[in-house]
Amino acid sequence: xxxxxxxxxxxxxxxxxxxxxxxxxxxxxxxxxxxxxxxxxxxxxxxxxxxxxxxxxxxxxxxxxxxxxxxxxxxxxxxxxxxxxxxxxxxxxxxxxxxxxxxxxxxxxxxxxxxxxxxxxxxxxxxxxxxxxxxxxxxxxxxxxxxxxxxxxxxxxxxxxxxxxxxxxxxxxxxxxxxxxxxxxxxxxxxxxxxxxxxxxxxxxxxxxxxxxxxxxxxxxxxxxxxxxxxxxxxxxxxxxxxxxxxxxxxxxxxxxxxxxxxxxxxxxxxxxx
Amino acid sequence: xxxxxxxxxxxxxxxxxxxxxxxxxxxxxxxxxxxxxxxxxxxxxxxxxxxxxxxxxxxxxxxxxxxxxxxxxxxxxxxxxxxxxxxxxxxxxxxxxxxxxxxxxxxxxxxxxxxxxxxxxxxxxxxxxxxxxxxxxxxxxxxxxxxxxxxxxxxxxxxxxxxxxxxxxxxxxxxxxxxxxxxxxxxxxxxxxxxxxxxxxxxxxxxxxxxxxxxxxxxxxxxxxxxxxxxxxxxxxxxxxxxxxxxxxxxxxxxxxxxxxxxxxxxxxxxxxxxxxxxxxxxxxxxxxxxxxxxxxxxxxxxxxxxxx
Numbered sequence: 001x002x003x004x005x006x007x008x009x010x011x012x013x014x015x016x017x018x019x020x021x022x023x024x025x026x027x028x029x030x031x032x033x034x035x036x037x038x039x040x041x042x043x044x045x046x047x048x049x050x051x052x053x054x055x056x057x058x059x060x061x062x063x064x065x066x067x068x069x070x071x072x073x074x075x076x077x078x079x080x081x082x083x084x085x086x087x088x089x090x091x092x093x094x095x096x097x098x099x100x101x102x103x104x105x106x107x108x109x110x111x112x113x114x115x116x117x118x119x120x121x122x123x124x125x126x127x128x129x130x131x132x133x134x135x136x137x138x139x140x141x142x143x144x145x146x147x148x149x150x151x152x153x154x155x156x157x158x159x160x161x162x163x164x165x166x167x168x169x170x171x172x173x174x175x176x177x178x179x180x181x182x183x184x185x186x187x188x189x190x191x192x193x194x195x196x197x198x199x200x201x202x203x204x205x206x207x208x209x210x211x212x213x214x215x216x217x218x219x220x221x222x223x224x225x226x227x228x229x230x231x232x233x234x235x236x237x238x239x240x241x242x243x244x245x246x247x248x249x250x251x252x253x254x255x256x257x258x259x260x261x262x263x264x265x266x267x268x269x270x271x272x273x274x
Numbered sequence: 275x276x277x278x279x280x281x282x283x284x285x286x287x288x289x290x291x292x293x294x295x296x297x298x299x300x301x302x303x304x305x306x307x308x309x310x311x312x313x314x315x316x317x318x319x320x321x322x323x324x325x326x327x328x329x330x331x332x333x334x335x336x337x338x339x340x341x342x343x344x345x346x347x348x349x350x351x352x353x354x355x356x357x358x359x360x361x362x363x364x365x366x367x368x369x370x371x372x373x374x375x376x377x378x379x380x381x382x383x384x385x386x387x388x389x390x391x392x393x394x395x396x397x398x399x400x401x402x403x404x405x406x407x408x409x410x411x412x413x414x415x416x417x418x419x420x421x422x423x424x425x426x427x428x429x430x431x432x433x434x435x436x437x438x439x440x441x442x443x444x445x446x447x448x449x450x451x452x453x454x455x456x457x458x459x460x461x462x463x464x465x466x467x468x469x470x471x472x473x474x475x476x477x478x479x480x481x482x483x484x485x486x487x488x489x490x491x492x493x494x495x496x497x498x499x500x501x502x503x504x505x506x507x508x509x510x511x512x513x514x515x516x517x518x519x520x521x522x523x524x525x526x527x528x529x530x531x532x533x534x535x536x537x538x539x540x541x542x543x544x545x546x547x548x549x550x551x552x553x554x555x556x557x558x559x560x561x562x563x564x565x566x567x568x569x570x571x572x573x574x575x576x577x578x579x580x581x582x583x
Contacts, residue, residue, distance in 0.1 A: 107364065115335075116363055119355055125325045126360055129332020129340075136314050137336070156356070159325035 004047050004083050009215040011274045012082065013043035017244050018274075019078035019091055021267045024258035027095035029103060033242035033254035034148065035075035037179040037212070038067075041146060041237055044218040046079040050144065054084035057111045061141050064130045066115045068123020069148035069177060070104035077101050077110065085112035121154025123147065124174060128160050131172040131232075142225070145174045150182030153191050158203075165204030170226035173233040174205075177212060179241035181252055197236045205234040212237025244271050275430040275466070276304065276373045278409035282416040283341065284308055287315050292337060293420065296330055298323050298344035300373075304433075305343075323349050327356035327370070334366035339420060346374045346388025350395060350427070361425045362400040368426075369419050370395075375405060375429040375465055376516030377551075377560035387560075388429075389546045392464075393521020395427045396494055402447065403494040405429040407468030408438040411491050414445035422447060431466040438468050448492045450500040456484030459579055460504035463514040464490045464523045467566070471514050474572040483579055493523055501530045502537070510540035510578050514571060516561070519545040542578045544571060 004012055016039040024032040046052075051063045067076045074094060081088045086100070093099040100109040104118030117123050127145040134141055151157065164172055178196060180187050187193055201207040206227040210217045218237070225233045241255070242248030245267040248259075259267045284307060287293040295308050296317040309316045319326035323344065330340040342349050349370050350357070361368045372388065379386035395403055404419060404426065406412040412430060419426045443451055453468065454475050463471040468489050475485035486508050488500055504511055511531070513524040524543030531541060546564055553563040561567050565574065 116359060119359055121324075122328055122356065122360055125328030125356070126332040126335075128325065129329035129334070130336050131332075132317075132329060133333040133336035133338055156324035156328065159320075159322035160329075163320070163322065163325055163329070 007047065009043050009047045009219065012047045013040045013215065014271055014274050015082055016043055016075050016078040017271045018268060019081070020074040021245070021259055021264065021271065023074045023078070023091055023094040025260065025264045026092065028258055029074070029095045030256045030258065031071040031074070032258050033181070033248050033251070034069065034072045034179070036243045036245060036248065037239040037241050038069070038072045038146060038177045039075050039244070040213045040215050041175055041177060041218060042075050042079045044215050044222060045144060046083055048219050049222045051141065052112070054112065057085060061139065063141050064114050064127065064143040066117065066123040066127050066145045067105050068117050068120070068145050069151055070117030072148070072177070073101070073103065073105040076105060076113070080110070080112040083112070086110070120148070120151040121156040124157050124160045127172060128164055128169065131164070131169040132167060134171055135169065143172045145172070147174055147176050149176060149178045149180065149187050149193060149196070150190070152176065152193050152196070161200065161203040161205070164232040168230045169232045170228070170230050173222065173225045173235065175235045175237050177239050178236055179239040181241040181250065181255065183255065185252065200234040200236070204231065206231040207234040207236065209236045209238060212239035213243055246270060275406060275409055275412040275435055276433045278412040279371065279416050279428070279430055280304055280308070282413045283420070284312070286417065286420050287312050290339070291315065292339045294333055294338045294340045296326055296340060296342050298326050298342070298349055300344050323352040324356050327353040327368070328360045330368045331356070331360035331364055331366040334368045335364060339367050339369070341369045341371055343371045345379065345386060346372045346391060347385070350391045354394065357401070358398050362398050365400060365424055367423055369428055370426070371428045371430065373430050373432050375431060377557045378432040380555055380557045380560040383554060384550050387551060389516070389518050390521070391429065392493055392515070392517050392523070393525070396521060396526065400425055401494065402426040402492070403429070404447065404492050405465035406491050407463065407465060407489040408435055410437055410439040410443060411445060411451070411489065414443065415491060418445060418447050429465060435466055436469060438472055445491070448495045448497055450497040451489040451491065452486065453489050454485060454487040456486040457508050458483045458485065459510045459512065459575060460486040460488060460508040461512050461514055461575065462488045462490050462501070462504070462523065462527055464493055465516055467514045467516050470566065470568050470571055473568040474575060477568065477572040478575060481576065483576065485575070490523060493526060496526050496530065498530045501527050502534055505531060505534065505537045505539045512542040512544055512575055512578055514566070515545045516566065517545050518548045519543040520548040540578055540581050542574065544574055
């Protein structure tokens, strides 16, 4: 079998999607659509960008990655397992009694998880502390944080948004998984974020927008950080909630409902095998 | 106490570059030395306590010993979940430091009265809670919590409190200091009420009541052995704190006494009733209004002692 570094990123993303579909089905767990929207971003990060070592999860000079949208954890677990942080079979225990893979990312339980998230609006400020410490210590490692769009409602993120450019944290990159649907409805109906990229730009972030499912564009953007020296980078990734499974795409229902029965078969068939 | 803390921390920071002091934009004319002489160990996070607390956790997880600093309620209640999740759950080496515990900012109004902070902080797992009784204890406490690996809440008064300890102290986290010996009652105090406790005990001595005074500078972990010894060796127990009687020192001591087998001792919590104070005024005025000055405290203790007879 090819290692993750040898595998085409699109195939890595396909594997992540297959895993999360099966995991959500088996565990009867929610947030499947949030995992599908972030799958390509995680595949690019873990396949091409992050300097991490599955054999040494606490290597001091590793890049730090925080999944601030902790509810997308199943996709992260799939990526970590594919990279070798823990055995693939462990994914079968997701959300079960006694598991090391709880329903939100938890550093105490899962090798390779940097920070415990689940309450929204914590990941970016924590990442800022890691980036600031690295800067002050003259370290070369970088910090990457993935946020959800609904999470951008949290005021703590805007405290952080002010802070990072002021302190010139160009070793910090955030990716907003802008799938346009949050817990109870469309983002534009609940608490409109647009123009989202302009907001980050106005706060002083080197900001670009791209298709969050175009792995080539994601890889190019993430390989090029910092986009502007002295500025933190923000990538507003336009994504589709439930991406890759046609009947789940853009459907609020699949923030909650896992694929069951016939849906499981259809979902796996649509994603395809690697 | 504030100055004792800042001076001690500055000394420690000169010896240990891991120490970082972060203020939430407070400390005019007291933090400038730190800012100018240790710029890589200083940070003004702005008026943004949530971000301040989470980034402190992030820095601590990168090897720093981080102190966050602001007035009473701001770096505690404003960012409570950041303390719970980011600092305590991650066992991050962050020390949350407040000035103005209790009514130190009395005239500033209820927003600045910090009288529930100990109760709220006490509920969070993994957080050591320290409220020194005078500048001597504040200095020792600063050294002790810096040496302690893990989350801590340090509650200070403000500046200018008198030194109560005239003799050298043996300060250990989790060990009460026996300030005065007596057998008729034990008065357990925390924070800056040590001075009031000392004076009240003196006054009672003049009336023939000998008071053991314990400075319970560490509220968590509580020195349960000292509480139980007081219950066995003295006739009654009272607690004294510049804080609500709900959830702070009084509650912590009551929990120990209630669960101790075979102990029955008259007990009284002295502190703020669990209300928003209807008064505005200086710390001294506020304490007087709420029955927490020397005279009211000694009268309450006398009544407690009479109850047992």
